[in-house]
Amino acid sequence: MSSFVILKNKKAQVVIENGELISFQKDNNEYIHQKGSKGWKNSDIEMFPIIGPLSKNNYRVQTKKGTAIQDQHGLLRELSYTLISSSDETAKFIKKYKKNTAIKNSKFPKKSTEKEIFWPFDFIFEKQFTLVGTLLKIDFIITSEKGMPFMLGYHPAFLLSDTGKETVVAGGEKISLDTIYKAGHNAFPVLNSSAVRLENIGKSNLELSITGFNNFMLWTPANNMLCIEPITQYTSYTDEKFSEKNMRLSSGKELFSVTINIV
Numbered sequence: 166m167s168s169f170v171i172l173k174n175k176k177a178q179v180v181i182e183n184g185e186l187i188s189f190q191k192d193n194n195e196y197i198h199q200k201g202s203k204g205w206k207n208s209d210i211e212m213f214p215i216i217g218p219l220s221k222n223n224y225r226v227q228t229k230k231g232t233a234i235q236d237q238h239g240l241l242r243e244l245s246y247t248l249i250s251s252s253d254e255t256a257k258f259i260k261k262y263k264k265n266t267a268i269k270n271s272k273f274p275k276k277s278t279e280k281e282i283f284w285p286f287d288f289i290f291e292k293q294f295t296l297v298g299t300l301l302k303i304d305f306i307i308t309s310e311k312g313m314p315f316m317l318g319y320h321p322a323f324l325l326s327d328t329g330k331e332t333v334v335a336g337g338e339k340i341s342l343d344t345i346y347k348a349g350h351n352a353f354p355v356l357n358s359s360a361v362r363l364e365n366i367g368k369s370n371l372e373l374s375i376t377g378f379n380n381f382m383l384w385t386p387a388n389n390m391l392c393i394e395p396i397t398q399y400t401s402y403t404d405e406k407f408s409e410k411n412m413r414l415s416s417g418k419e420l421f422s423v424t425i426n427i428v
Contacts, residue, residue, distance in 0.1 A: 172294060191299055194369070196371060210238065211290070212317065259292075262284065264286050299427040316396075325388060333361055340353065342391065356379075358381060371426065395423050
């Protein structure tokens with residue numbers, strides 16, 4: 166059963182469904198890609214503890230605790246959020262995972278050979294939304310044992326005009342939607358950057374800034390939407406050779422944040 170939380174003030178409104186950001190509105194203009202529309206079936210997900218596909222690596226990841234089985238963007242997306250608390254302007258959700266628990270893989274059998282996936286570490290993943298004016302801040306807190314390898318990405322999709330004319334500005338460079346589209350499944354990298362701006366058509370622009378991620382990647386399958394994804398690592402450079410050698414190691418408690426501002 167779906168559970169909705171609405172955050173609202175005099176300037177903006179946010180709707181969250183089971184921990185997924187499905188609406189961010191100002192002046193009756195929508196800024197989030199709508200589920201069920203062409204392009205992508207979701208409006209946001211988290212990529213954890215892996216970013217990217219693993220088919221070339223036989224869906225295996227090497228860790229100090231043995232070989233784990235993962236699928237594209239990790240297993241967190243297969244777990245359900247629990248609402249911890251909410252108010253008019255904040256909402257906090259949590260997911261908990263016990264090491265080596267087999268999780269049903271929704272990509273099997275059409276898009277994967279792996280019926281179940283698992284990770285050899287316990288973790289707690291928290292996601293908190295805070296709306297202040299037209300700024301939405303999303304905090305992520307990952308609690309695990311020290312030394313757990315991981316990658317983290319946030320994968321929100323933004324609603325576009327369907328004209329193909331929007332651009333992204335990063336580091337003074339303008340990136341066209343066509344350029345992003347041509348990057349295909351690898352996505353277009355914006356590395357070593359803490360902020361980008363989406364220049365919209367027919368409504369206000371969006372500014373995204375990040376703490377802890379260090380990079381973005383941009384992906385679109387259609388002119389009506391664009392994913393601007395904060396990431397810890399751009400994994401197309403790994404050739405899918407995933408192991409903890411090319412992952413971060415947890416300090417025990419890791420903090421990340423994304424702000425989305427309608428400007």
